[in-house]
Amino acid sequence: MLTSLSIQNYALIDNLQVNFNSGLSIITGETGAGKSILLGGLSLILGKRADLSSLKDTDQKCIIEAVFDVSNYNLEGLFKAEDFDYEPQTIIRREILPSGKSRAFVNDSPVNLNSLQVLGERLIDVHSQHQTLQLVSDDFQFEVIDALAKNETLLQDYKQELKQYKTLKKELKELLNFQAEAIKEHDYNSFLLQELTEAQLVEGELEQLEEEYETLSNVEAIQEKLSESYQLLNDEQIGVLSLLNTLKGNFQKLKGYSSRYEDLFNRIESSLIEMDDVFREIDALQDTLEANPNRLEAVHSKLLQINNLLQKHTAHDVTELIAIKNELEEKISVTENLDTAIQQKNNDIDNKTKQLNSISKSIHDNRKQAIPKLVLQLETILGSLGMPNAQFKIDVLFGDGFFANGKDELSFLFTANKGGQFNELKKAASGGELSRIMLAIKSVLSNYIQLPTIIFDEIDSGVSGEISNKMGDIMLSMSKTMQVISITHLPQIAAKGHTHFKVFKEDVDEVTRTNLVKLNHDERIVEIAQMLGGVEMSSSAIAHAKELLN
Structure with missing residues (x-):
């Protein structure tokens, strides 16, 4: 207070x-x-x-x-x-x-x-x-009825369920809108995915293909240089291996004279081993290298395919193309699974609807039971306030839609006169009558x-x-x-x-x-006497004031 x-x-x-x-x-x-x-x-x-x-x-x-x-x-x-x-x-x-x-x-x-x-x-x-003026609003009238019906807990549950229901409806709408857009893009996305899938992309393969293409495109020049290198290493007179063997033999004789000669011998021997390994690898390369026009054409085609895809998708490398492929797969998968998601969302909405209907029915039943009690108390109080013929006709109709406080549609009618026509409060009651009705309602509410x-x-x-x-x-x-x-x-x-x-x-x-x-008490007597008879207080006004206070 x-x-x-x-x-x-x-x-x-x-x-x-x-x-x-x-x-x-x-x-x-x-x-x-x-x-x-x-x-x-x-x-x-x-x-x-x-x-x-x-x-x-x-x-x-x-x-x-x-x-x-x-x-x-x-x-x-x-x-x-x-x-x-x-x-x-x-x-x-x-x-x-x-x-x-x-x-x-x-x-x-x-x-x-x-x-x-x-x-x-x-x-x-x-x-x-x-x-x-609030008295004529449905919201306020429902608040009065629900106070007597003790619907507070039910209304809290209803509002929580209604919030979830509206969220589900919004999510369903978003899914349906997404599905409509996804269907438009589905065929195009499927075409793009098919292109990427047929390319059989592998990370890092672009660099390997480019290297292979360069090799296959220059087989004769490579073979010529490999053959020349082979001869330089393996010629019996002036070949590098023959010369290194001679050099190795000379220092094998010298290494016993000084550690410096021995160090040189070791380095020459190491070089000979390395060059011998080079010789063997060149020999192996000559054996594996051969012109292959069919393979060259295949590599060229694959390179064109990859470069076209890179340009089409504005990607920098194969890794990005693979990521785009995965994204398309996910989009198509989501699109193809939307029917299942929409069905599940509809099931959730159906279950939530059943819960809301159940709570709404309990709210409705409680209101129906409380209304006669409210009508009786209001009419009794208004009778004492100079409105003996005041009558209310209040009813709730269980409707179809979910409103903020249930499914009820409210009819709150009133007449101040015996035999008078029932009408809405704002049409049936004067300003003074509305004030008395509000006082009666507040009086009833204070008990609940x-x-x-x-x-x-x-x-x-x-x-x-x-x-x-x-x-x-x-x-x-x-x-x-x-x-x-x-x-x-x-x-x-x-x-x-x-x-x-x-x-x-x-x-x-x-x-x-x-x-x-x-x-204080005496001052109240004066104030009430002035309210009764004006500033010039009479003895009767003072007596009347004392009587009222007593």
Whole structure:
């Protein structure tokens, strides 16, 4: 609940500090005294956007701070989800700087306005003319029915399943779109893959083929040079091997004279071994080398094939071509297996549909059971609020589509007159009747769910006498389980409060200021007497005020 509110430099307020208690708190004051300013300041705490017009003194910053006791609200999960520091006594502060910049804090940690609005909705419910308009919306009407139907857990399960259902539907659509595009490309990809497959590509083969092509293209020149080299090595007179053998024999005789000759002998012997090995390899090459026009043509064809593929796929080497081939294989495989994937996705959607239908049916059944109870309570309360002929005709029809809160289509009809035609609330009820209906709904809801602090902003407009007395009784009853703050102009309601505040304007140094004070018992008598009879209080007004307070 709201325990304190501090406002500095806001509109007509210089500095205001007020403490609130549990139960029913009343705020009264003349028209234009500044009750709307209080609500405006409180709305900033709840996340409303601000501007420089909010500042009383544009050279000073505006600070609005509220303290809430949230120990009984089970808000730990919300604080964690929004990354707030949880404290049982939570402090929310808004600052509007002269530059126009606005800052918000929860327990001294900066927060954004969206998160503040989420928290604010769980702390204070301001009932104004705007919220009365919510009464005619399907979403709000469903919330009321579901509170009595105790559908909270089912709705959480439903929303989780619905989210997964929508994800599956999106994935199916993407698969179908992909399949449509893939089918267009399938034939072309298959052709490209066939070309690459027929090429029987092997990493590194391009370099080997180019070398083989050079060899086969120059067989005669190579054979000529190999033959010449063979003769240079093996000639009996001047062949390198013959000369090296002679050289080796000379130093074999010299190596005994000096180690230097022995070193030379070893080097000559090593050279002879190496040259003998060269000779044998040249001999072997001559044996294997022969003109092969057929092989030359085959190598040439393979080279043309590979180079054409490199150019076609803008690849740098065979390795890239092999990677492209693998990618095409995967695309074609995916395309050919899409039917299986689509079928599996459809099966998943069918299973999720069954789960959603099952949960939706339970939600529907609970709503059907709760509606007669809701109708009876609303009509009973409205009867005491001067609407004895008020009747509701509420029904839910189990539909085909999945909506945000189930499959039900809601019919929420009303008539204020006996024998009158049932119609939608916005057509069948006047503004004053809507206010009383909303009060009745809030009263019923307070018995089923933990409502936050509720502020009724002149909900009693257009009523008087015994009806206002009944409205006060309803607010007083609600205040047993929650904090209720009522801004009212009716003495019958003002007298019901456990605590009474008065908003007033005063001129100080030719400057108008709005202030708020808590009234004691005697001051309440005066305030209520003035509400009854005007500024010139009669003895009967004072007596009546005392009677109301007693």
